[in-house]
Amino acid sequence: MQQEVEPLCCSTMGTPAMHREAVDTGSPSPGALLVDLETSEETQAWSLGRPSKSSKQYLRQVIVEYEALDRELPCIRKFPKPPTAQPLCLCMEASPEEDLTHLELLEALEAELPGAMDNGRVSSIRFENMNVICGTAGRKNRWLITVKDFQTRSRLLRSGLRLRGLVHPLVRYDNLMLGDYRLHLRRSLARQRMLEALGAEPTEEN
Numbered sequence: 001m002q003q004e005v006e007p008l009c010c011s012t013m014g015t016p017a018m019h020r021e022a023v024d025t026g027s028p029s030p031g032a033l034l035v036d037l038e039t040s041e042e043t044q045a046w047s048l049g050r051p052s053k054s055s056k057q058y059l060r061q062v063i064v065e066y067e068a069l070d071r072e073l074p075c076i077r078k079f080p081k082p083p084t085a086q087p088l089c090l091c092m093e094a095s096p097e098e099d100l101t102h103l104e105l106l107e108a109l110e111a112e113l114p115g116a117m118d119n120g121r122v123s124s125i126r127f128e129n130m131n132v133i134c135g136t137a138g139r140k141n142r143w144l145i146t147v148k149d150f151q152t153r154s155r156l157l158r159s160g161l162r163l164r165g166l167v168h169p170l171v172r173y174d175n176l177m178l179g180d181y182r183l184h185l186r187r188s189l190a191r192q193r194m195l196e197a198l199g200a201e202p203t204e205e206n
Contacts, residue, residue, distance in 0.1 A: 059198070066194040075136035076187060077180045088147050089173040090156055093140040096131065100163065105143055108161040113152070121152045144173055 094100055105125050109116045116122040128142040147153050153172075160169045 062190070062193040066190045075134040075139075076183045077130075077134055079181055079184050083174075083177040083181055085174055086146070086177075087172070087174060088149070088153060090145045090147065090153060090170045091173040091176055092143040092145070092161060092168050092170050094143060094168065095140055096138075098164075100143065102127070104163055105145070105161070108163050109145070112156065112159055112161065121148050122146070123148060142173075142176070145170070 092105075102125055106117065109122055109125070113121055122145060124144075124146045126144040126146075128144055130139045130141050131137050145156070147156065156170050157172070160167045162168075
């Protein structure tokens with residue numbers, strides 16, 4: 001069983017730069033952050049229309065909401081800051097029971113893109129142990145594949161990877177991270193509401 005993120009990088013390639021893709025066919029912009037306008041608007045709307053903090057009904061409501069959310073999302077990924085966009089990073093999810101290896105991923109990539117690592121079309125293969133990151137068990141882990149260009153990305157998104165006789169789909173890592181970040185903001189907002197209703201100072205969640 002893999003225990004932590006383990007990079008496998010092409011010796012001729014450096015650490016892939018962080019990018020933001022304005023649109024699918026647009027050019028990346030270094031150092032950009034993923035922005036979730038939908039969640040930001042939701043947060044603003046709550047701030048403008050919240051009930052009186054002194055109301056017992058409001059206090060009961062926010063506690064019930066937080067407890068329900070805590071049961072629904074007991075272990076989520078936490079973010080100290082918004083995630084940086086990585087438009088050239090793809091992700092394949094796999095259950096811990098599959099116990100895949102870097103070599104198997106490399107061979108699957110080579111079958112789809114002969115010489116992928118040697119010619120630089122794939123710059124790195126990394127393993128992300130989601131159960132360690134989220135402090136839980138039973139979640140699918142993630143294999144992160146960073147490619148050189150959007151053409152290679154599009155080809156792999158269409159084809160997926162065949163491992164042990166099964167085709168595993170690939171998805172954009174940015175989409176998964178944005179989903180994780182939305183859950184983090186949703187839970188953080190619920191926690192902030194509860195603390196404010198109790199008259200406590202907001203603190204960083206462990």
